[in-house]
Amino acid sequence: MIIKLALRNILRNRRRSAITLTVIVFGAVGLILFGGYKARTFYALRESTIRGRIGHLQIFRDGYSKAQSHKPLEYGIEDPTAIRKEIERDPRVKMTAAQITLMGLVSNGEKSETFLATAVEPPKDRAMNNQRLTAGTDLPDGESDAVLVGAGLAKSMHAKPGDYLTIMTTTTSGSLNAMDVRVAGIFMTGVKEYDERAVKMPIAGAQQLLQTKKIEKLLVFLQNTDETAAAHSAIAARVHGIEIREWSELAPFYHQVVALYNGIFGFLGIVVFAIVVFSVANTILMSVLERTREIGTLMAMGTTRGRLRAMFVGEGIGIGIIGGLLGVSAGWLLATIINHGHVMLPPPPGYTLGYRLEIMLQPPVLITAFLVSFVTATISSIVPAMKASRMKIVDALGHI
Amino acid sequence: MPSNDVITLKSVSKSYPLGRLRVQALHAIDLTIARGELIALAGPSGSGKTTLLNLIGCIDKPDQGRIVIDDADVTAIPLHRLASLRRDTLGFIFQTFNLIPVLTAYENVEYPLLLQNMPRRDRDLRVRRWLAQVGLADQAKQRPDQLSGGQRQRVAIARAMVTEPKLVLADEPTANLDSETAAHILDLLAEINTATNCTFVFSTHDPSLIARAERVVRIRDGRLDDRQPATASRQQAELLTA
Structure with a gap:
């Protein structure tokens, strides 16, 4: 009632x-x-953030986060092949991608600008599909001197696909090194400040410029983001001598x-x-x-x-x-x-x-x-x- | 051994605030009502008859004195704790009918039985019997706004009687009805009183209603009228109203 x-x-x-x-x-x-x-x-x-930039997990050489080194790649991974093979055995893992970040100067012969470069494996980078090309092509396979340039930086350097630029940075031994690179394409991430400094290059080119065989880190991409913690534990148990960081620690934004x-x-x-x-x-x-x-x-x-x-x-x-x-x-x-x-x-x-x-x-x-x-x-x-x-x-x- | 008196009032007084003043509504009332009586509380407007009815109905508390209902002294019990006594022992009939507008005639009559948690089958039989008793078996599904004044008061009577209470209190039950309908309602109340031996106490200043009472208790200015003995018989009342 x-x-x-x-x-x-x-x-x-x-x-x-x-x-x-x-x-x-x-x-x-x-x-x-x-x-x-x-x-x-x-x-x-x-x-x-995960699939375009930082991966679900990032693998560093043990001691990387505590090191106060001023030399690039001092705590880089010497030979990632064995680590990579072990990680990719996990069925939760979709792929791994080697990466190096570096900074330096880029010049067109008339003016110079600072750049922030991400060195990637071109096929993996294409799979990540994290940028929008506004001109030219993606990074080609087997061409170590091809680069992609951020739209803002390309505008500043008056660069277009097919043009050559010179990039210069400090090598792992502390000396300066430069190389001429071909602009394969121009890309845009949507973040204005980043696009004004961004360069993307093949990892082989970066290693040539830095005069090293090392990589900085391995990005691990999983099938499912919800499995991050489980994959972290499993990899930590199987692979030794590495540091693992989850995407959550690396994404303050x-x-x-x-x-x-x-x-x-x-x-x-x-x-x-x-x-x-x-x-x-x-x-x-x-x-x-x-x-x-x-x-x-x-x-x-x-x-x-x-x-x-x-x-x-x-x-x-x-x-x-x-x-x-x-x-x-x-x-x-x-x-x-x-x-x-x-x-x-x-x-x-x-x-x-x-x-x-x-x-x-x-x-x-x-x-x-x-x-x-x-x-x-x-x-x-x-x-x-x-x-x-x-x-x-x-x-x-x-x-x- | 239970007494034959269903209501006993001893020196009951009641006053109300009116602005800064207090108005004495009842002065030291002594009254005894026996089981099965049909009693009229008669008096002019403002004489205190509704106040007396409210006190007997356990919906108001006296300032002084004692009230015993069906052998239970209810004087010291807070009103909200007397809900079960009102539910099981008392029935109310109001001048303005006071039916629940969103419920049908059937549901209005059923409501007190739901409060008693009566099983559905027994409840249905009881409701139908009382709707038939008041002549509204065919109007069971009508809502109050679809019924005439007389029909509404019949529903109210059925609602008051459905729990088979020991005492039914009616405040000016015919005041809002035309004389012919009022006469029918009076016939019905008298018939039920005879059939059930339930005690009926109603307040009124309607001479025709007073004439139908077995006993008339006259109130004037909050006091029982000494010219009318509280135990007067129906014959005495008829003589007084003649």
């Missing part, structure tokens, strides 16, 4: 209930859209974005919570005031305070369930429409490329939106329910 009364009382003043449900639906939709956008952003940022978005999402949640609380509390409080004489009648007939409270909290629960379900449905529908609409967002600060607005419809986001609606509406009904249950019967019966 409590459920029946609660539901019928929700339908009693349909316009007021509709307004309250609309508020809840808006709140739930807001949570779903922002929560789904946040989930999608986290996922995309994490996967692009990702964690900053997560913290920022979680803060915004938390604030949004509080705003939604407050709006729903006041709206539902107002609806039920109005209902209590309108039904004062009815409350007196119910109490006169022997309805206990507890049962009266349950009746009004039941209305809050009913509004929460209906509002939550409608909100989740509307949020799901709107997110689907947005995902099919190919809406493009402008580039974020520091970026030069816009990106597509996508809402990730994950069960946790939908469940959270429903639970926030349900719990908030239920909590909102407690004060009006207490007020109803504490009425004096005589006063309630005499209420006009």
Whole structure:
């Protein structure tokens, strides 16, 4: 009977209930859209960071992180073949890629600029597909003097595919070395500051320039990001003399974005919570005031305070369930429409490329939106329910 | 051994705040009502009859005095703890019917039995019997706003009687009804009183209702009217109202 009364009382003043449900639906939709956008952003940022730049795991020679060396590659890996073979035996591992980072000066004969180069294995780099070529081609196989140049740097150096530049850096022994390189292509990552300094070159070319056979690190790419910790443990148990670092330690930007978005999402949640609380509390409080004489009648007939409270909290629960379900449905529908609409967002600060607005419809986001609606509406009904249950019967019966 | 008195009031007083003043609504009322009586609390507006009915119905507390309902002294018990006594022992009929608007006639009558946790089958039989008793078997699915004033009061009577209480309290039960409907309601109350031996106490200033009472308790300015003995019989009441 409590459920029946609660539901019928929700339908009693349909316009007021509709307004309250609309508020809840808006709140739930807001949570779903922002929560789904946040989930999608986290996922995309994490996967692009891992698969495009840093890998799931990075393997260094033991002692690398504690070394205070000023010489490049002093703690590099001499012969990665055996380590690589051992790591790639793990079925979770998709591939490994050797990498060297170096910096120096690049010149076109007229002007010089500093550069930050990443030396890669061209076939692996193509597989990572982490940059957008704006001109020319990817790094070719077997051509150690081919380079890709960041769009900003290419503009500054007036370089185009086919042009030659000279790059200069300190070798592993501490002397200076230079080599002429051919611009194979021009690329863009979307990060303006990086594109103004970036060079990508084959690892063989970097080793030639640095006069070494070493590599700096091995990037390990897994089939599934969720298996990072397990793969880390397995590799650490099998391969000795190495240091392993997980992507999470190497991606401070990702964690900053997560913290920022979680803060915004938390604030949004509080705003939604407050709006729903006041709206539902107002609806039920109005209902209590309108039904004062009815409350007196119910109490006169022997309805206990507890049962009266349950009746009004039941209305809050009913509004929460209906509002939550409608909100989740509307949020799901709107997110689907947005995902099919190919809406493009402008580039974020520091970026030069816009990106597509996508809402990730994950069960946790939908469940959270429903639970926030349900719990908030239920909590909102407690004060009006207490007020109803504490009425004096005589006063309630005499209420006009 | 249980007494034959269903209500005993001893020196019961009650006052209300009115602005900065306190209005004495009842002055040291002594009253005893026996099982099965049909009693009218008669008096002009503001005489204290509704206050007396509220005290007997355990929905208000006296300032002084003792109230014993069905051998239980309820004076010191907080009102919210008397919910079970009101549920099981008392029935209420209100001047404005006070039906729950979102429930059908059937559900309104069923409600007190749900409070008693009566099994569904027994509940259904009881509700149908009382709806038939008040002549509303065919209106069971109607909501209050689909019923006339007389029909609503019949539903209210069925709701008050469905738990088979020992005492039914009715506050001006015919005040909102036309004279013909009021007469039918009075016939119904008298019929139920005879059939069930349930005690009926109603407040009224309607002479026709007073004339139907077995006993009339007159109240004036919060005091029982000495010109009318509290134990007067129906014949005495008829003589007084004639």
